[in-house]
Amino acid sequence: MKKYISAGFAFVFVMFCFVLPVSAANNITEMPDVKIVIDGQTGTYENTPINMNNRTLLPLKGILVKLGVSDDNEHIAWNGKEKSVTVLKDSTKIYLKIGSEKASVNGKEIVLDASPVIYNGRTYIPVNFIAKSLGMKVVWDASSKSVLIREQAEFDNVKAIIEKSNAAMDAIKSCKAHADINMDAGQGMSINMNMDMTIDMLLKKIYMNMKMDMSIISMDMDFYFADNTMYVKSPLTEEWEKTTMSDSKYADIFDSSSNVNILDGSDALYAGLKKVESENPDEILLEGDVFLGELLKMASMTQGTDLSDIVFNKFNVKISLNKNTYRMNNIIMDVSFSNLSDETQAEMSIKCAYTDYDAAVDIVVPEDVINSAVENPDLAEEI
DSSP states (O other): HHHHHHHHHHHHHHHHHHHHHHHSSEEEEEOOEEEETTTTTOOOOSSEEEETTTEEEEEEEHHHHHTTTSTTTTTTTEEEETTTEEEETTTEEEEETTOEEEEEEEEEEEEEOOEEETTTEEEEEEEEEEEETTTTTEEEETTEEEEEEEEHHHHHHHHHHHHHHHHHHOSEEEEEEEEEEEEEEETEEEEEEEEEEEETTTTTEEEEEEEEEEESSSSEOEEEEETTTTEETTTTOEEEEEEEEEHHHHHHHHHHSSTTTOOOOOOHHHHHHHEEEOOOTTTEEEEESOOOOHHHHHHHHTOOOTTTEEEEEEEEEEEEEEEETOOOEEHHHHEEEEEETTEEEEEEEEEEEEOOOOOOOOOOOHHHHHHHOOTTTTTTHOO
């Protein structure tokens, strides 16, 4: 019996010595919140992604199969003796070895920024290297904790579409916009808001009406922006307040809202969206599990939501563009998230539609508003 016990202790000691160098040499942490988005869709994995020395590694077979590698021993060949793996996809042959910072692609040696490792009995490989070696574009989006992977050609195609849309939206002279923002925080708590806006870019004027219905209160607010002045009708007193702004601050309002597009033009956006078929021949449809920070920022500001303690669990964006002008028809974003401060779960839907591009608009601040509005120098900050 003592012999068996001694053998058992020896086995544990050997395993400890085997595992210790990996943990000591490499700072490995599990990343259950990290999302892997391939071709616009968030994938699920049996084993959690890990971070080693600030690099993301994924389970060998899980990521390879999702990248289109056939799940068989011919295309994913494991050599247990030398602890190496050979990956074959189309005309690309990749060789990696556990613990080695050297790999090869079609016989050409590559130095890795993170070596493959065995963690919890599973082989993990650096996602950035393997995806790029297979001709993919890889983007890290810190705001949503997402690794986004896309075929380079499709990435370039979406980028060209978004850049054309941004240019078209920057050139508009006027438009109308309608937004619906709905949030369900559970336990009977909900917030519903709709907003109508008319924008005159040439004269730098805006009229906006915002209605908000919460579980315990409802509000109706009117806004005017004209002649370097912002006018706001208080939802509580129904009295008008105003604040006069400097030329630069007033111009900033139109610089930030004039891109009525709210598309940030980032690599994460290009990698997370894919072009999908539309029944409308005059429409371009883009869709994907991508995070639109500017749109969510707008919604959170109008609803008074603090994003500092928010963890985003799921998100999806649908964008409709006019195929002829590349101007935006509408955009929809669905988000689910958790609030770390109070452990609540919530879902939010944001819908924005645009109409009447370059139509004649006549935004006039009523005389009674101009005459009755009380000066409030802190109004801009309060809003």
